[in-house]
Amino acid sequence: MELDPRGQRVAAALTSAVIILVLATGSGWLALAQAVVFAITALDPRKGPYAYLYRLLILPRLGPPVEREPAAPVRFAQSVGFTFLAVSAAGYLTGLTTLGVVAAAFGLLAAFLNAAFGLCLGCEAYLALRRLTTARSA
Amino acid sequence: MDALGIAVIVAVLVVATTIGLWHRRTDGMIRDEAADKKRRAAILAAAGVETVEFPDRKSSNAVASAAAKAASGAAAAAVHGNDTVRAANAAARSAAAGVPAAPDLPADSGIAVPVDSGVPAPAGPVDEAASAEPAGADPQLAEPGVPGVREPGDVAAERKSGVVPDSREEPGVVEAAARDASAAGESLDQGLLDRLGIGPAQATLLQFSSAFCAPCRAVRRISGEVAELLPGVQHVEVDAESHLAEVRELNIWRTPTLLILDAGGQVVKRATGVPSKPQLIAALGDVLPDA
Numbered sequence: 160m161e162l163d164p165r166g167q168r169v170a171a172a173l174t175s176a177v178i179i180l181v182l183a184t185g186s187g188w189l190a191l192a193q194a195v196v197f198a199i200t201a202l203d204p205r206k207g208p209y210a211y212l213y214r215l216l217i218l219p220r221l222g223p224p225v226e227r228e229p230a231a232p233v234r235f236a237q238s239v240g241f242t243f244l245a246v247s248a249a250g251y252l253t254g255l256t257t258l259g260v261v262a263a264a265f266g267l268l269a270a271f272l273n274a275a276f277g278l279c280l281g282c283e284a285y286l287a288l289r290r291l292t293t294a295r296s297a
Numbered sequence: 298m299d300a301l302g303i304a305v306i307v308a309v310l311v312v313a314t315t316i317g318l319w320h321r322r323t324d325g326m327i328r329d330e331a332a333d334k335k336r337r338a339a340i341l342a343a344a345g346v347e348t349v350e351f352p353d354r355k356s357s358n359a360v361a362s363a364a365a366k367a368a369s370g371a372a373a374a375a376v377h378g379n380d381t382v383r384a385a386n387a388a389a390r391s392a393a394a395g396v397p398a399a400p401d402l403p404a405d406s407g408i409a410v411p412v413d414s415g416v417p418a419p420a421g422p423v424d425e426a427a428s429a430e431p432a433g434a435d436p437q438l439a440e441p442g443v444p445g446v447r448e449p450g451d452v453a454a455e456r457k458s459g460v461v462p463d464s465r466e467e468p469g470v471v472e473a474a475a476r477d478a479s480a481a482g483e484s485l486d487q488g489l490l491d492r493l494g495i496g497p498a499q500a501t502l503l504q505f506s507s508a509f510c511a512p513c514r515a516v517r518r519i520s521g522e523v524a525e526l527l528p529g530v531q532h533v534e535v536d537a538e539s540h541l542a543e544v545r546e547l548n549i550w551r552t553p554t555l556l557i558l559d560a561g562g563q564v565v566k567r568a569t570g571v572p573s574k575p576q577l578i579a580a581l582g583d584v585l586p587d588a
Contacts, residue, residue: 182303184299185302232509235508260301263305267309268312271310271313272317279509281509285510286505286550286551286552290545
Protein backbone atom coordinates (compact mmCIF):
# COMPACT_ATOMS: atom_id res chain seq x y z
CA MET A 160 0.00 0.00 0.00
CA GLU A 161 1.45 3.35 -1.03
CA LEU A 162 0.24 6.81 -0.08
CA ASP A 163 0.41 10.35 -1.34
CA PRO A 164 2.82 12.10 1.07
CA ARG A 165 1.09 15.45 0.53
CA GLY A 166 -2.11 13.96 1.92
CA GLN A 167 -0.25 13.02 5.09
CA ARG A 168 1.02 16.57 5.50
CA VAL A 169 -2.50 17.94 5.10
CA ALA A 170 -3.83 15.41 7.59
CA ALA A 171 -1.09 16.39 10.05
CA ALA A 172 -1.98 20.06 9.65
CA LEU A 173 -5.66 19.34 10.32
CA THR A 174 -4.66 17.22 13.31
CA SER A 175 -2.53 20.06 14.68
CA ALA A 176 -5.46 22.46 14.34
CA VAL A 177 -7.78 20.05 16.16
CA ILE A 178 -5.32 19.48 19.01
CA ILE A 179 -4.81 23.24 19.34
CA LEU A 180 -8.58 23.51 19.75
CA VAL A 181 -8.49 20.71 22.33
CA LEU A 182 -5.88 22.56 24.36
CA ALA A 183 -7.58 25.92 23.98
CA THR A 184 -11.01 24.69 25.01
CA GLY A 185 -10.02 21.83 27.31
CA SER A 186 -12.61 19.65 25.60
CA GLY A 187 -12.15 15.98 26.36
CA TRP A 188 -14.76 15.00 23.79
CA LEU A 189 -12.86 16.71 21.00
CA ALA A 190 -9.73 14.84 22.11
CA LEU A 191 -11.70 11.62 21.98
CA ALA A 192 -12.92 12.45 18.47
CA GLN A 193 -9.35 13.04 17.32
CA ALA A 194 -8.32 9.75 18.93
CA VAL A 195 -11.01 7.98 16.92
CA VAL A 196 -9.75 9.65 13.73
CA PHE A 197 -6.24 8.44 14.56
CA ALA A 198 -7.51 4.92 15.16
CA ILE A 199 -9.34 4.75 11.83
CA THR A 200 -6.34 6.15 9.95
CA ALA A 201 -3.99 3.72 11.68
CA LEU A 202 -6.14 0.80 10.54
CA ASP A 203 -6.30 2.02 6.96
CA PRO A 204 -4.68 5.35 6.07
CA ARG A 205 -6.81 5.70 2.92
CA LYS A 206 -10.06 5.46 4.88
CA GLY A 207 -9.10 8.13 7.40
CA PRO A 208 -11.53 11.08 7.60
CA TYR A 209 -8.77 13.57 6.82
CA ALA A 210 -7.73 11.51 3.82
CA TYR A 211 -11.29 11.79 2.49
CA LEU A 212 -11.21 15.55 2.97
CA TYR A 213 -7.87 15.71 1.16
CA ARG A 214 -9.09 13.67 -1.80
CA LEU A 215 -12.32 15.62 -1.99
CA LEU A 216 -11.05 19.18 -1.58
CA ILE A 217 -7.32 19.41 -2.26
CA LEU A 218 -6.19 16.59 -4.53
CA PRO A 219 -8.28 17.75 -7.51
CA ARG A 220 -6.48 21.09 -7.42
CA LEU A 221 -2.99 19.57 -7.10
CA GLY A 222 -3.04 16.80 -9.65
CA PRO A 223 -1.72 13.27 -9.18
CA PRO A 224 1.25 12.75 -6.85
CA VAL A 225 4.78 12.65 -8.26
CA GLU A 226 5.91 10.06 -5.76
CA ARG A 227 4.27 7.87 -3.20
CA GLU A 228 5.47 6.68 0.16
CA PRO A 229 4.98 3.38 1.97
CA ALA A 230 2.08 3.20 4.41
CA ALA A 231 3.82 1.45 7.29
CA PRO A 232 5.51 4.56 8.77
CA VAL A 233 2.26 6.50 8.49
CA ARG A 234 0.26 3.81 10.23
CA PHE A 235 2.84 3.62 12.99
CA ALA A 236 2.76 7.40 13.47
CA GLN A 237 -1.04 7.34 13.57
CA SER A 238 -1.02 4.71 16.31
CA VAL A 239 1.43 6.80 18.32
CA GLY A 240 -0.93 9.74 17.87
CA PHE A 241 -3.85 7.58 18.93
CA THR A 242 -2.08 6.63 22.15
CA PHE A 243 -1.42 10.25 23.07
CA LEU A 244 -4.90 11.49 22.27
CA ALA A 245 -6.60 8.53 23.96
CA VAL A 246 -4.64 9.27 27.14
CA SER A 247 -5.45 12.96 26.76
CA ALA A 248 -9.17 12.31 26.34
CA ALA A 249 -9.14 10.00 29.35
CA GLY A 250 -7.35 12.68 31.36
CA TYR A 251 -9.76 15.47 30.45
CA LEU A 252 -12.87 13.35 30.87
CA THR A 253 -11.91 11.92 34.27
CA GLY A 254 -10.87 15.28 35.70
CA LEU A 255 -7.10 14.66 35.51
CA THR A 256 -6.70 17.83 33.45
CA THR A 257 -2.91 17.94 33.80
CA LEU A 258 -2.59 14.50 32.24
CA GLY A 259 -4.90 15.57 29.43
CA VAL A 260 -2.89 18.72 28.75
CA VAL A 261 0.49 16.95 28.78
CA ALA A 262 -0.64 14.13 26.48
CA ALA A 263 -2.29 16.57 24.08
CA ALA A 264 0.88 18.68 24.09
CA PHE A 265 2.95 15.69 22.96
CA GLY A 266 0.38 14.91 20.32
CA LEU A 267 0.54 18.50 19.07
CA LEU A 268 4.34 18.42 19.04
CA ALA A 269 4.38 15.32 16.84
CA ALA A 270 1.59 16.49 14.55
CA PHE A 271 3.04 19.96 14.08
CA LEU A 272 6.53 18.62 13.32
CA ASN A 273 5.01 16.34 10.72
CA ALA A 274 2.91 19.11 9.19
CA ALA A 275 5.54 21.84 9.13
CA PHE A 276 8.76 19.89 8.60
CA GLY A 277 7.70 16.47 7.36
CA LEU A 278 9.46 15.00 10.36
CA CYS A 279 7.95 11.87 11.85
CA LEU A 280 8.80 11.93 15.54
CA GLY A 281 7.49 8.46 16.31
CA CYS A 282 9.47 6.97 13.44
CA GLU A 283 12.64 8.66 14.69
CA ALA A 284 12.13 7.37 18.20
CA TYR A 285 11.10 3.89 17.12
CA LEU A 286 14.55 2.31 17.00
CA ALA A 287 15.59 3.97 20.25
CA LEU A 288 12.48 2.53 21.91
CA ARG A 289 13.21 -0.92 20.51
CA ARG A 290 16.76 -0.69 21.81
CA LEU A 291 15.64 0.31 25.26
CA THR A 292 12.72 -2.08 25.62
CA THR A 293 14.31 -5.31 24.41
CA ALA A 294 16.62 -7.47 26.44
CA ARG A 295 20.30 -6.79 26.03
CA SER A 296 21.05 -10.44 25.37
CA ALA A 297 19.43 -10.21 21.95
CA MET B 298 -10.76 29.60 26.56
CA ASP B 299 -8.22 28.19 28.88
CA ALA B 300 -5.18 30.32 29.75
CA LEU B 301 -3.07 27.31 30.66
CA GLY B 302 -4.03 25.63 27.40
CA ILE B 303 -3.02 28.69 25.35
CA ALA B 304 0.32 28.85 27.15
CA VAL B 305 0.91 25.16 26.44
CA ILE B 306 0.03 25.65 22.74
CA VAL B 307 2.51 28.50 22.38
CA ALA B 308 5.23 26.59 24.23
CA VAL B 309 4.74 23.46 22.13
CA LEU B 310 4.79 25.39 18.86
CA VAL B 311 8.00 27.16 19.83
CA VAL B 312 9.67 23.89 20.87
CA ALA B 313 8.47 22.10 17.74
CA THR B 314 9.76 24.85 15.47
CA THR B 315 13.14 24.74 17.19
CA ILE B 316 13.35 20.97 16.85
CA GLY B 317 12.25 21.15 13.24
CA LEU B 318 14.78 23.81 12.26
CA TRP B 319 17.57 22.02 14.09
CA HIS B 320 16.63 18.77 12.41
CA ARG B 321 16.58 20.40 9.02
CA ARG B 322 20.06 21.82 9.60
CA THR B 323 21.64 18.62 10.82
CA ASP B 324 19.76 15.97 8.86
CA GLY B 325 22.02 13.92 6.63
CA MET B 326 25.23 15.62 7.70
CA ILE B 327 28.13 13.29 7.07
CA ARG B 328 30.39 13.51 10.07
CA ASP B 329 33.87 12.28 10.52
CA GLU B 330 33.84 9.43 13.00
CA ALA B 331 37.30 10.16 14.38
CA ALA B 332 36.57 13.85 14.93
CA ASP B 333 33.28 12.92 16.55
CA LYS B 334 34.93 10.49 18.91
CA LYS B 335 37.42 13.13 19.89
CA ARG B 336 34.69 15.66 20.54
CA ARG B 337 32.76 13.19 22.69
CA ALA B 338 35.89 12.42 24.65
CA ALA B 339 36.48 16.13 25.16
CA ILE B 340 32.93 16.62 26.42
CA LEU B 341 33.28 13.68 28.78
CA ALA B 342 36.62 14.95 30.00
CA ALA B 343 35.12 18.38 30.62
CA ALA B 344 32.37 16.73 32.62
CA GLY B 345 34.97 14.90 34.67
CA VAL B 346 34.10 11.44 33.38
CA GLU B 347 36.97 9.14 32.59
CA THR B 348 36.76 7.30 29.32
CA VAL B 349 37.54 3.65 29.56
CA GLU B 350 39.49 2.11 26.72
CA PHE B 351 38.41 -1.42 26.16
CA PRO B 352 41.05 -4.00 25.33
CA ASP B 353 41.30 -4.98 21.72
CA ARG B 354 39.43 -8.17 20.96
CA LYS B 355 39.79 -8.26 17.25
CA SER B 356 41.21 -10.90 14.99
CA SER B 357 44.89 -10.78 14.23
CA ASN B 358 44.13 -9.31 10.86
CA ALA B 359 42.25 -6.48 12.45
CA VAL B 360 45.04 -5.92 14.95
CA ALA B 361 47.50 -5.77 12.11
CA SER B 362 45.40 -3.25 10.30
CA ALA B 363 44.93 -1.22 13.46
CA ALA B 364 48.65 -1.18 14.12
CA ALA B 365 49.37 -0.17 10.57
CA LYS B 366 46.74 2.49 10.90
CA ALA B 367 48.39 3.88 14.01
CA ALA B 368 51.66 3.84 12.17
CA SER B 369 50.34 5.60 9.13
CA GLY B 370 48.49 7.99 11.38
CA ALA B 371 51.75 8.98 12.99
CA ALA B 372 53.34 9.24 9.59
CA ALA B 373 50.61 11.53 8.40
CA ALA B 374 51.06 13.65 11.49
CA ALA B 375 54.72 13.95 10.70
CA VAL B 376 54.04 14.98 7.16
CA HIS B 377 51.97 17.79 8.52
CA GLY B 378 54.71 18.81 10.90
CA ASN B 379 52.83 17.53 13.88
CA ASP B 380 54.00 16.63 17.32
CA THR B 381 55.43 13.29 16.41
CA VAL B 382 56.94 12.44 19.72
CA ARG B 383 53.54 12.65 21.32
CA ALA B 384 51.95 10.31 18.82
CA ALA B 385 54.85 7.92 18.93
CA ASN B 386 54.74 7.97 22.71
CA ALA B 387 51.10 7.08 22.66
CA ALA B 388 51.74 4.18 20.34
CA ALA B 389 54.62 3.00 22.49
CA ARG B 390 52.50 3.29 25.60
CA SER B 391 49.71 1.20 24.19
CA ALA B 392 52.23 -1.32 22.99
CA ALA B 393 53.70 -1.51 26.46
CA ALA B 394 50.22 -1.98 27.90
CA GLY B 395 50.38 -5.58 26.86
CA VAL B 396 48.29 -5.56 23.72
CA PRO B 397 49.42 -8.40 21.49
CA ALA B 398 51.50 -7.18 18.63
CA ALA B 399 50.35 -7.85 15.13
CA PRO B 400 51.99 -11.02 13.92
CA ASP B 401 51.89 -10.21 10.25
CA LEU B 402 52.77 -6.57 10.47
CA PRO B 403 55.32 -5.69 7.83
CA ALA B 404 58.60 -4.25 8.97
CA ASP B 405 58.22 -1.10 6.95
CA SER B 406 55.07 0.10 8.61
CA GLY B 407 56.39 3.61 8.67
CA ILE B 408 56.08 4.46 12.32
CA ALA B 409 59.59 5.80 12.59
CA VAL B 410 59.22 8.23 9.74
CA PRO B 411 58.09 11.08 11.94
CA VAL B 412 61.43 11.28 13.69
CA ASP B 413 63.03 11.84 10.32
CA SER B 414 60.73 14.32 8.77
CA GLY B 415 59.22 15.96 11.79
CA VAL B 416 60.67 19.37 11.16
CA PRO B 417 59.44 21.86 13.74
CA ALA B 418 56.67 23.92 12.29
CA PRO B 419 55.02 27.14 13.40
CA ALA B 420 52.24 26.69 15.91
CA GLY B 421 49.35 27.83 13.72
CA PRO B 422 49.78 25.37 10.87
CA VAL B 423 50.36 22.56 13.31
CA ASP B 424 46.97 23.10 14.82
CA GLU B 425 45.35 23.19 11.44
CA ALA B 426 47.06 19.99 10.49
CA ALA B 427 45.93 18.45 13.72
CA SER B 428 42.31 19.18 13.07
CA ALA B 429 42.58 18.09 9.48
CA GLU B 430 44.12 14.78 10.47
CA PRO B 431 42.36 13.78 13.65
CA ALA B 432 43.77 10.28 13.69
CA GLY B 433 47.34 11.33 13.53
CA ALA B 434 46.96 14.14 15.94
CA ASP B 435 45.14 12.45 18.75
CA PRO B 436 47.17 10.14 20.92
CA GLN B 437 43.97 8.67 22.35
CA LEU B 438 43.03 7.42 18.96
CA ALA B 439 46.32 5.80 18.20
CA GLU B 440 45.47 2.14 18.06
CA PRO B 441 47.46 -0.46 19.92
CA GLY B 442 50.60 -1.32 18.78
CA VAL B 443 53.88 -1.26 17.23
CA PRO B 444 56.71 -2.46 19.40
CA GLY B 445 60.06 -0.75 19.30
CA VAL B 446 58.59 2.41 17.97
CA ARG B 447 61.45 4.76 18.62
CA GLU B 448 64.50 2.58 18.27
CA PRO B 449 67.24 4.29 16.32
CA GLY B 450 67.91 1.15 14.27
CA ASP B 451 64.39 1.25 12.99
CA VAL B 452 64.79 4.84 12.05
CA ALA B 453 67.82 4.02 9.96
CA ALA B 454 66.08 1.07 8.36
CA GLU B 455 63.13 3.23 7.69
CA ARG B 456 65.24 5.83 6.00
CA LYS B 457 66.56 3.22 3.62
CA SER B 458 63.34 1.43 2.90
CA GLY B 459 61.40 4.51 1.91
CA VAL B 460 59.00 6.77 3.63
CA VAL B 461 55.32 5.91 3.63
CA PRO B 462 54.21 2.28 3.76
CA ASP B 463 53.87 1.23 0.19
CA SER B 464 50.31 0.46 -0.65
CA ARG B 465 50.95 -0.93 -4.10
CA GLU B 466 53.36 -3.63 -2.99
CA GLU B 467 51.30 -4.99 -0.12
CA PRO B 468 47.83 -5.94 -1.20
CA GLY B 469 45.38 -6.81 1.51
CA VAL B 470 44.55 -5.42 4.89
CA VAL B 471 47.62 -3.38 5.55
CA GLU B 472 47.59 -1.74 2.19
CA ALA B 473 44.04 -0.67 2.71
CA ALA B 474 44.65 0.54 6.21
CA ALA B 475 47.79 2.43 5.40
CA ARG B 476 46.04 4.30 2.66
CA ASP B 477 43.77 6.23 4.93
CA ALA B 478 45.33 7.93 7.87
CA SER B 479 42.21 9.77 8.94
CA ALA B 480 40.28 6.62 9.73
CA ALA B 481 40.27 6.06 13.42
CA GLY B 482 36.68 5.15 14.02
CA GLU B 483 35.56 1.80 15.29
CA SER B 484 37.22 -1.09 13.61
CA LEU B 485 34.66 -3.80 13.13
CA ASP B 486 35.64 -7.38 13.75
CA GLN B 487 35.06 -9.99 11.11
CA GLY B 488 32.23 -11.66 13.01
CA LEU B 489 30.24 -8.45 13.06
CA LEU B 490 30.86 -7.87 9.37
CA ASP B 491 29.73 -11.42 8.63
CA ARG B 492 26.57 -11.06 10.69
CA LEU B 493 25.68 -7.93 8.78
CA GLY B 494 26.49 -9.62 5.47
CA ILE B 495 29.26 -7.27 4.42
CA GLY B 496 31.70 -8.63 1.88
CA PRO B 497 35.03 -7.08 1.05
CA ALA B 498 35.01 -3.83 -0.94
CA GLN B 499 37.06 -0.67 -1.22
CA ALA B 500 34.30 1.18 0.56
CA THR B 501 30.99 0.08 2.02
CA LEU B 502 27.87 2.16 2.50
CA LEU B 503 26.26 0.40 5.45
CA GLN B 504 22.67 1.53 5.86
CA PHE B 505 20.54 0.79 8.90
CA SER B 506 16.84 0.95 8.17
CA SER B 507 13.62 0.07 9.89
CA ALA B 508 10.12 -0.70 8.70
CA PHE B 509 8.64 2.55 10.03
CA CYS B 510 11.10 4.82 8.36
CA ALA B 511 10.04 6.95 5.44
CA PRO B 512 13.43 8.62 4.74
CA CYS B 513 15.15 5.21 4.60
CA ARG B 514 13.84 4.88 1.08
CA ALA B 515 15.55 8.06 -0.05
CA VAL B 516 18.83 6.93 1.50
CA ARG B 517 18.47 3.56 -0.24
CA ARG B 518 17.98 5.26 -3.59
CA ILE B 519 20.89 7.68 -3.17
CA SER B 520 23.27 5.03 -1.82
CA GLY B 521 22.34 2.63 -4.59
CA GLU B 522 22.99 5.25 -7.23
CA VAL B 523 26.32 6.22 -5.72
CA ALA B 524 27.39 2.58 -5.42
CA GLU B 525 26.60 2.11 -9.08
CA LEU B 526 28.42 5.27 -10.05
CA LEU B 527 31.65 4.68 -8.15
CA PRO B 528 33.55 1.45 -8.74
CA GLY B 529 34.62 -0.41 -5.62
CA VAL B 530 31.74 0.93 -3.55
CA GLN B 531 29.08 -1.43 -2.27
CA HIS B 532 25.79 -0.63 -0.60
CA VAL B 533 24.55 -2.91 2.16
CA GLU B 534 21.19 -2.29 3.79
CA VAL B 535 20.48 -3.85 7.15
CA ASP B 536 17.20 -4.08 9.03
CA ALA B 537 18.04 -2.51 12.36
CA GLU B 538 15.33 -4.34 14.27
CA SER B 539 16.62 -7.78 13.42
CA HIS B 540 20.20 -6.78 14.32
CA LEU B 541 19.70 -5.06 17.65
CA ALA B 542 22.97 -6.38 19.10
CA GLU B 543 24.91 -4.89 16.21
CA VAL B 544 22.87 -1.70 16.46
CA ARG B 545 23.99 -1.36 20.07
CA GLU B 546 27.55 -2.19 19.24
CA LEU B 547 27.67 0.47 16.53
CA ASN B 548 25.88 3.03 18.71
CA ILE B 549 22.97 3.54 16.35
CA TRP B 550 19.87 5.22 17.72
CA ARG B 551 17.95 6.41 14.70
CA THR B 552 17.08 5.23 11.25
CA PRO B 553 18.26 5.86 8.66
CA THR B 554 21.87 5.82 9.77
CA LEU B 555 24.50 5.43 7.08
CA LEU B 556 28.01 4.31 7.99
CA ILE B 557 30.88 4.50 5.55
CA LEU B 558 33.39 1.70 6.06
CA ASP B 559 36.78 1.65 4.43
CA ALA B 560 38.43 -1.44 2.97
CA GLY B 561 39.86 -2.35 6.38
CA GLY B 562 36.40 -2.47 7.96
CA GLN B 563 36.74 0.77 9.91
CA VAL B 564 33.83 3.10 10.38
CA VAL B 565 35.18 6.29 8.87
CA LYS B 566 32.08 8.41 8.56
CA ARG B 567 28.52 8.43 9.82
CA ALA B 568 25.38 10.18 8.66
CA THR B 569 21.95 10.18 10.31
CA GLY B 570 19.13 11.19 8.04
CA VAL B 571 19.29 11.70 4.32
CA PRO B 572 22.61 12.91 2.95
CA SER B 573 22.69 14.53 -0.45
CA LYS B 574 24.28 12.68 -3.34
CA PRO B 575 27.16 15.15 -3.85
CA GLN B 576 27.92 15.08 -0.12
CA LEU B 577 28.05 11.32 -0.18
CA ILE B 578 30.31 11.22 -3.23
CA ALA B 579 32.62 13.77 -1.63
CA ALA B 580 32.76 11.74 1.58
CA LEU B 581 33.60 8.61 -0.39
CA GLY B 582 36.37 10.53 -2.12
CA ASP B 583 38.11 10.72 1.25
CA VAL B 584 37.72 7.00 1.80
CA LEU B 585 38.52 5.57 -1.60
CA PRO B 586 42.13 5.32 -2.73
CA ASP B 587 43.18 8.00 -5.16
CA ALA B 588 42.47 6.92 -8.70
